[in-house]
Structures are given as C-alpha cells and as structure tokens.
Amino acid sequence: MLISPAMNAALREARFAGDAPLDESGLRQARAAAEAVPDADLILHGPSGRCALTADALGLRSTADNALGDWELGRWTGARLEEVAAREPDEVAAWLADPSATPHGGESLLDLCARAGTWLDSLHDSDAGRVLAVVEPAVVRAALVQALALPPQAFWRLDVAPLTLTEFSGRSGRWNLRCGRPLTAEAAA
Template structure:
C-alpha cells in the first residue's frame, strides 16, 4: 500500500510579508487571488486535512478544498512571541532568539520547541503512512519543515535551513516505513510570472 501526502503551505498574509510570528491573521487579497487561481491544480485527494489556523482554513477554501481540521497539524507554538516581528523579538530578547535559532530543544518563549514540533509531525506521519490514497494537508510552513526533517532523518537543527514558499506543494509518498520526497512544487504561476 502506498500513501501519498501533499502538504500545501498557506497563501501570503500580512504576518508572512512582515516576518512576523504568526498571530492569527487572515490571508491577504493577493494571497487569496493567487490561491483562487490555483484551485484545481492539485490531484484529486481521497481526503483533505487543514491545520486549525485562520490562514490555512482560508487558503483551503480559496483552493476549493473542503477539509477537516486536524489539531495535530497546528503550527509551531511560539508562546509570547506570537504576533511580534522577528526584529522586535530580537531587539527585546537577543540572547533568546539566538538560542532559539541554534538549540532545537529550547522553548523558553513559553511555547513549543522545534524538536517537539518535529517529533509531533513525525508521529503523525508514521500513522499517515498506513492510510491508502492521497491526502492533501494545508499546513503552516513550519509543519512542512518538520515533515521534511522527519522523512529525511535530518537532525532537528536542519529545520531552520529549509525555506517553504507560500502556496507550494511538498509531496511525500511512502510505504513500509520509508518516505520519498518531492519539494516545493508551485501550485500555479500568476500572469505576471510570479511563482508561488
């Protein structure tokens, strides 16, 4: 039995454009338009799953996907940094930001560590591998990073070395405890040539 999971990153939002830790904002008008133009670009799934965040839910809707919210696929909890820009946090807590970017087990911001999110998503993928057919999951970029870390057996520190552009698909196919990976396929190309 082969299981296929396609992770789709959300469309652009103000927090993404401002390098702000996600705090619950909606996708912006440009992101919504790009997602609507990409509707129908994914292979037909057997199931659609959505992370419980506003921008993932709105991206799924704009893509024409009717999905089920899955709490295990929620984004990385950054605690008190939520809604703040990296620049703001870096100015207020430079040592904490430096530690967060170098120590995957650190979570003194009051949220979840990078190692914890990688383990959470790895556990979810281990059970998803027993699911026949194609799953499309609209998730936050850090969930895609955690999945890549897991399927390639990378150290958790590699998490920050992975970029996940908005509105791209990262495809996994697997069976018998092994996943294959196809990274960052754009869902569509806009008329102005911008790939997302």
C-alpha cells in the same frame, strides 16, 4: 501531500504569525491555484484561519486537524522577528542554536518535528488513501526533517514558499519526496 497556505501580511512582515488571515493578494493567488491542486481521498487543513481560508479558496472541502497546528511560539506569537531579537537577543540566539529550547514558553523545535513526524507516520497505518493537507510552512519543514531523518538544525535551512506543494511517497521509515512545486505561476514569482 502538503500545501503551504497563501501569502498574508504577517508573512510579509516576518511575524511569528499566530492566526493572521489571508489578505486579498493571498486569496487571489489561492483561487488562481485551485485547478492545479491534485486529487486526494482525505483533505485536511491546519487549524489556523490562514490554512482554512486557503483550503476554501482552493476549492477544497477539508477538515481541520489540530495535529497539523502551527508551531506554538508562546509569548512571541504575533510579534515581528526583529522586535523579538532586539528585545530578547540571548533568547532568540538560544532558540536558533538549541532545538530543545523554548525561551518563548511554547513548543520546542524538537517537539514540533516529533509532532509532524508522528502525524506523517500515522498515515502509513491508515486506510485514508491519498492525503492532502494545507499546513503552515513550519509544519511542512518539520515533516521534511522527520521524513528524511535530518538533524533538527536542518529545519532552519529549509524554505517553504506560499502555495507550494510538497509530496511525500513511500512509507513510515522510508519516505521519498518532491518539494516545493508552485501551484501557480504567480506563486512561483
């Protein structure tokens, strides 16, 4: 089970987030969602402050897992998408069109999807039981691409709203899913 973290200013501003903290609205929404979080045997969070703070606000005792880190976007980290597109239009176009492109000097979409898929598939061989992780939306999207064996370009067509739950069931090579269940009425709005 993957929960996307609560809202923050970077998300509202369409920034390549980096490690922006939650704002008061995001904290309030996460606290309100705490009762809707399903039980799990192993609880993890991505290494970003946003994921850690969301997990804490949800009342989860979780452990950071670096394999669940956000998409590494190199020199674009922290910048607004519109700023990068104005400054580097050809690079942004290549990045959006070619899943192996890394004009930002970070991780390619293919690498992100492979990383998320490897983590997801590793759960099949573990005895962890029900796993819940608070992870950045890009990681949720990449896991969906891998679990359903979608073409990498499908990543750009998937939206993951803040504080939504995506549930995977089954096993490596044959995942089923339930996508985007809001944890609170406020998150659904």
